[in-house]
Structure formats: C-alpha cells, structure tokens
Amino acid sequence: MLNIKTSFLSVSIYVLFATASVFASESTVRIVTSFTILEDLVRQLGGDNVEVVNLVSRDSDAHVYSPRPSDSIAIVNADLVISNGLGFEGWIDRLLEDAGKREKHLVASDGVQILSNKDEIDPHAWQSFLNIKIYVRNISGELIKLLPQQKQDLIFRRDKYLELIFGIEQHFEERIARTPVSERIVVTSHDAFGYLGREFDIQFLAPLGLSLDEEASAEDLASLVNQIKEKQVTALFVENITNPRLLEVIAAETGVGIGGSLYSDALSEVDGPAATYVDMMRHNLESIIDGFN
Secondary structure: OHHHHHHHHHHHHHHHHHHHHHHHHHOOEEEEEEEHHHHHHHHHHHHHHEEEEEEEOOOOOHHHOOOOHHHHHHHHOOOEEEEOOOOOOOOHHHHHHHHOOHHHEEEOOOOOOOOEEOOEEOOOOOOOHHHHHHHHHHHHHHHHHHOHHHHHHHHHHHHHHHHHHHHHHHHHHHHHOOOOHHHOEEEOOEOOOHHHHHHHOOEEEOOEOOOOOOOOOHHHHHHHHHHHHHHOOOEEOEEOOOOOHHHHHHHHHHOOOOOOEEOOOOOOOOOOOOOOHHHHHHHHHHHHHHHHO
C-alpha cells in the first residue's frame, strides 16, 4: 500500500512539473527580428515574455546581408517575424515565402511618414523619434495579440518606453535649439539620417546614397568637397557599419577633422556606446551637437 502511495505521489509530482513546464513555454513567444534595432525594441517591450532571435548582428549592414540556413530554421519556428520594411531587407521576402510565414510577419514601419530620395524610399525611418513611436505601438500591439494574458504588463512596458523616448526627444530639442539652423550641417558616409535631419532641421550630406552597395563617383566626391568648404562644415562623422576610408579622403581634402562615429543601421556591441536604441540616439545627437561647436 505504501508503494502504491509513493508511486502515486511521484506521478503527481511529475505531472505537476510537466504542467508547469508547459505553462512556462506558453507564457513566452518566439520572435525573429531582422536587425538589432528591432531586436532591442522587442526586448524592451516584451521583457521576459519574449524569446528573441535576431538575424543581422551588431555592427553589421542589413543592406548587403546574406541569409544563413539557421535563419530559415529560426523563421520556421517563430511565432512572429518582425522586419523594418521599406525595402531595407531585400532578402527577407524569400525567407518568409519559403517558411510559409507571411501571415505571421509584422512590418514595424507601417504608418510612418516616409521620406524618399530620387524616387527611392528611404528605409531608415527609425532615425526619428516621431517614427519610432509608431514602431513601438506596432510591435506592442502584436505582442498583446500573441500574449493577451500579459496585456497589462505589455501596456505598462509600452507606456514607460514611450515616456522615455519623449523625454529624450524634448531634451535634444532644447539642446539643438542653441545652434542656428544655418550651422546644422553634418557629413556622414551614406544617406542614412534623413529622418533625423527632418526632425531636427539638420542638413546631412553624404558621398553615398541610401544603400552602401553603391559607389561614389569622382564628380559626386568633388561636389561634396566643394559644399563642405563653401558651407564651412565642422561636423564630419564615419558610421559604424562603413569603411572609414572615404571619409578620411574627404577629411584630407577639406581639412575638416573626423569627429567620431555615428550609428545608423545597426547597434554597437553591448559594451559600446550604442548598445540599445536609446543609447544610439543619445550618442548620435550628443556627437552631432558637440560637432557644431
């Protein structure tokens, strides 16, 4: 009789732990993000409710990324795939098609105020506080659909994050107002900061277009050098995902020193100055404003 009770107790404990394990797995969702800025947003908004697999790593360029077999496996196993859209990840459509995940795909940029350059859509919409609030609401909305039992926690996370973004936005609006608009001119490696420029009345000049798979012509380079000299530009920055050689040539031609690095299409390593989206925006704007002085 004792053995029967002991056996029953053992089975009960096993069932209890097995059930707890199932519930634990059902309390989280698996999210695949295309690049690090989206990865950070999902982690900030989802917390312990999400397991995130990111495809394009830190300090890497999503424009020219080549998917790996492991990416396909991650997408097949995902509850939701989140990409930027606007043509930023030209490689992701095939992955979604092959995995049959088109129905579980969120384009985080849906609803943003789009910029274009020579009829080409600018995909770098996250470089705007106005737009990132839309990203946040889009992502949070999908997480709530997937985890309705965690709705209150997810809403709390969303609202706290939006409050943080608003505070940073207000701080830098006050900071940059001290620099006349005519002096807000910055040179970067490629045309990745148009949205930031629109928001803060900054003119960004670049030898390359919206994508880094282009090459600057000698004519474009000469024209940029002339503009820098004419406008007396003092803010010249390389980007974390680009080879600094082109900017070094421009610096030598103009006599304007390179003021540091800006983060455009990817976050830094976790011990770097742009480990999160918020860190990235603070670093970029601090560096730019310091470059004006």
